Amino acid sequence: MEAILSRNFNISNAWKLSVAEERGAYQTAKKVLTSSKPEEVLAAVMASNLRGLGGAGFPTGKKWSFLPKNNPKPVYLVINADEGEPGTCKDRYILERDPHQMIEGIIISAFAINSHKAYVYIRGEYVRPYENLQAAVDEAYTKGYLGKNALGSGYAIDLVVHRGAGAYICGEETALLNSLEGGRGLPRLKPPFPAIVGLFGCPTIINNVETVACVPHIMKNGAEWFAALGIPGCGGTHLFSISGHVEKPGVYELPMGVSLKDIIYKNAGGILGGRQLKAVIPGGISAKILTAAEVDVKMDYDSLKNAGTMLGSAGIMVMDETTCMVKMLYYATKFFAHESCGQCSPCREGTGWAHKIVTRIYSGHGKIEDLDELLRIARNMERRTICVFADAAAWPILSYIGKFRTEFEQFITQGKAALLEPAGAH
Numbered sequence: 537m538e539a540i541l542s543r544n545f546n547i548s549n550a551w552k553l554s555v556a557e558e559r560g561a562y563q564t565a566k567k568v569l570t571s572s573k574p575e576e577v578l579a580a581v582m583a584s585n586l587r588g589l590g591g592a593g594f595p596t597g598k599k600w601s602f603l604p605k606n607n608p609k610p611v612y613l614v615i616n617a618d619e620g621e622p623g624t625c626k627d628r629y630i631l632e633r634d635p636h637q638m639i640e641g642i643i644i645s646a647f648a649i650n651s652h653k654a655y656v657y658i659r660g661e662y663v664r665p666y667e668n669l670q671a672a673v674d675e676a677y678t679k680g681y682l683g684k685n686a687l688g689s690g691y692a693i694d695l696v697v698h699r700g701a702g703a704y705i706c707g708e709e710t711a712l713l714n715s716l717e718g719g720r721g722l723p724r725l726k727p728p729f730p731a732i733v734g735l736f737g738c739p740t741i742i743n744n745v746e747t748v749a750c751v752p753h754i755m756k757n758g759a760e761w762f763a764a765l766g767i768p769g770c771g772g773t774h775l776f777s778i779s780g781h782v783e784k785p786g787v788y789e790l791p792m793g794v795s796l797k798d799i800i801y802k803n804a805g806g807i808l809g810g811r812q813l814k815a816v817i818p819g820g821i822s823a824k825i826l827t828a829a830e831v832d833v834k835m836d837y838d839s840l841k842n843a844g845t846m847l848g849s850a851g852i853m854v855m856d857e858t859t860c861m862v863k864m865l866y867y868a869t870k871f872f873a874h875e876s877c878g879q880c881s882p883c884r885e886g887t888g889w890a891h892k893i894v895t896r897i898y899s900g901h902g903k904i905e906d907l908d909e910l911l912r913i914a915r916n917m918e919r920r921t922i923c924v925f926a927d928a929a930a931w932p933i934l935s936y937i938g939k940f941r942t943e944f945e946q947f948i949t950q951g952k953a954a955l956l957e958p959a960g961a962h
């Protein structure tokens with residue numbers, strides 16, 4: 537498959553404007569801003585079947601169409617570059633290696649939604665990606681590609697890069713908006729959705745880094761071309777991050793709907809050391825786990841939903857036969873207990889309580905009854921909170937115990953904990 541989003545990832549210094557321009561950067565944006573109408577861009581994005589690549593997979597054109605018509609307030613475009621989902625490092629590649637691709641996408645997307653001000657909210661831990669992105673934005677301003685007369689089109693676009701301070705919850709779009717406004721990163725109750733009441737109370741579109749990076753390619757090659765790259769209802773390619781027990785971990789650009797089995801065994805070179813596959817998390821730590829017998833599945837939103845899990849951030853984590861599922865759950869619950877923003881009782885109390893019980897099991901003091909207690913806590917966290925963080929925190933508990941219960945029971949009854957490192961060691 538021809539590389540599209542990743543075509544410049546291995547080109548030296550592609551984050552510099554001179555190199556990016558040699559590779560065609562900004563030509564499409566210039567053409568669109570000088571010869572197309574915003575509604576033509578919207579129609580193309582709709583027809584392309586581009587789905588939001590930040591995790592939820594919401595159709596991008598449809599989201600843009602929710603903006604109120606004839607509204608007197610400014611419209612903001614906010615790019616979610618928080619990328620805090622464990623197992624995920626795809627946006628990092630765009631930000632660090634080819635930021636002009638995303639900036640060009642921002643220019644076209646802002647034009648399409650009649651926005652003159654865009655923000656990129658980038659996770660605080662991303663130092664090199666931030667430096668390269670900021671340098672790229674500065675160069676784009678110097679050349680007049682951003683600013684009052686973007687690309688000589690007469691259309692004004694300002695772009696501000698804002699650094700987060702290391703909270704996973706600030707990737708949730710409304711927590712991100714609060715953080716961008718200078719407040720605490722607490723998710724907001726929805727509705728109203730950001731397209732109606734978003735940043736500073738104004739209509740706002742929030743899109744992921746990779747989502748907007750697709751837009752120049754759609755406008756250059758056509759909506760039908762983009763749609764045909766993927767599967768019906770889900771166009772284009774996706775950057776899949778794969779980590780864990782594989783021979784060649786990394787970020788691979790592949791068509792939507794590619795087989796998970798093929799990614800593991802063909803792209804990533806199979807299981808490390810020729811060992812046996814035990815389990816896979818297909819879409820970041822929040823996605824429900826799949827057993828080795830379940831990996832013959834397509835990587836797209838609907839196929840994974842039908843398989844009882846989700847594509848999420850497309851962060852694939854592979855576990856071989858040596859992996860201890862109790863240890864996996866220990867780390868997953870530790871992460872969620874640490875990152876809950878604490879607004880909702882089921883999440884604040886549930887994540888901490890679950891982590892305490894799993895820690896007890898992992899340190900060799902578990903009881904068989906703990907397993908049903910954990911499942912009960914997890915079920916009481918689902919679908920009753922301000923944001924879906926609590927659901928995401930419940931899914932590892934439900935799926936690891938649900939699919940590997942015998943292993944948890946053996947760990948508790950046979951004292952396997954004594955053979956492993958102590959829980960407090962990390």
Ligand SMILES: Cc1cc2nc3c(=O)[nH]c(=O)nc-3n(C[C@H](O)[C@H](O)[C@H](O)COP(=O)(O)O)c2cc1C
Pocket residue numbers: 587588589590591592593594596616617618619620621704705706707708709710742743744745747748923924925
């Ligand atoms: C707890 C939580 C964390 C999230 N983290 C991210 C993130 O790091 N990056 C991202 O793009 N979307 C993240 N999302 C999804 C965003 O809320 C939002 O759906 C997305 O940015 C919309 O962009 P898209 O339509 O282009 O996918 C997160 C959602 C939740 C609930």
Ligand code: SF4
Pocket residue numbers: 705722723875876877878879880881883884921922923924925926
């Ligand atoms: S579900 Fe958790 S993270 Fe989301 S708002 Fe409630 S307490 Fe905060």
